[in-house]
Amino acid sequence: MEARIKEALKTKKLRATGRGGSGCINEGEAYETDDGEVFIKRNSKPQARTMFDGEFAALKAILETETVRVPKPYVVVDNPSGGAALVMESVRMRQLSRHSELLGKQLASMHLHNSRKRDEGSSVHGSRNESGYVDQFGFDVTTCCGYLPLDNSWHDDWVEFFCRQRIDAQVRMAQEKYHDREAPELWSLLVHKVPSFFEGLEIEPALIHGDLWGGNVAEYEDGPIIFDPASYYGHAEFDLSIAKLFGGFDGKFYSAYFKAIPKAAGFEKRLDFYHLFHYLNHWNHFGGGYRSSSLSTMRRLLK
Incomplete structure (x- = not known):
């Protein structure tokens, strides 16, 4: 999986930062690359590709409205051992309050x-x-x-x-x-x-x-x-x-x-x-x- 992500991003470096964001469905973590940080969501379920393809399209559609910010989606990558990963923009976030x-x-x-x-x-x-x-x-x-x-x-x-x-x-x-x-x-x-x-x-x-x-x-x-x-x-x-x-x-x-x-x-x-x-x-x-x-x-x- 790591090799496929590196190839898709055209990066030699892919190092975990230790910043995570996992939920009840997916695992997520920020990674350093040659061009800065990305956030990678992973899921090992058979339907992961469908799930992440849909999320990619949804993020892209919202992004194109130029109304509210969403993380920019970069690529969906299949895991050879099952499941898939969604690579997107890494954003330093905090709980909604001031905005x-x-x-x-x-x-x-x-x-x-x-x-x-x-x-x-x-x-x-x-x-x-x-x-x-x-x-x-x-x-x-x-x-x-x-x-x-x-x-x-x-x-x-x-x-x-x-x-x-x-x-x-x-x-x-x-x-x-x-x-x-x-x-x-x-x-x-x-x-x-x-x-x-x-x-x-x-x-x-x-x-x-x-x-x-x-x-x-x-x-x-x-x-x-x-x-x-x-x-x-x-x-x-x-x-x-x-x-x-x-x-x-x-x-x-x-x-x-x-x-x-x-x-x-x-x-x-x-x-x-x-x-x-x-x-x-x-x-x-x-x-x-x-x-x-x-x-x-x-x-x-x-x-």
């Missing part, structure tokens, strides 16, 4: 980037490029929320996209993995009610981070930085769901965001619905501890 308000402003700007492309008059149907407005929901490549792949096949309708390619996929996974019967029963009832959560709302595809919890945001000297994206073109409100669910964002962040993108009617109900995805995704990642939250959310939404 919280700026993050709210920049996140809103990222969410509005696609609509600005529409106003410029360009259009791309079911795809993304540097100059085009994206008029569908999805993404060009598979991205992963955690290590589970997301079906990003393009779709014209957001509600159908989210129901079929997010919630239904997670419910079926829980049914197969845990032989759970109650989740699919509740979902079969709830799916008919979901359109009412979006009545009167016109949703425009927005490039979203996709996994914006407090552990995936930070700041450096000059501003905020976000990382570990599971991006696709979706509903901008979705990014606020896991932010609200697990915390880590203060009032200044939300005030700045909602100043740029005011809350639409029914926001809280939709946020609760979006929480369902994260509960189900955590259930499928980490086990039955999230089953209760998943089921209680569905029951609450059915009332």
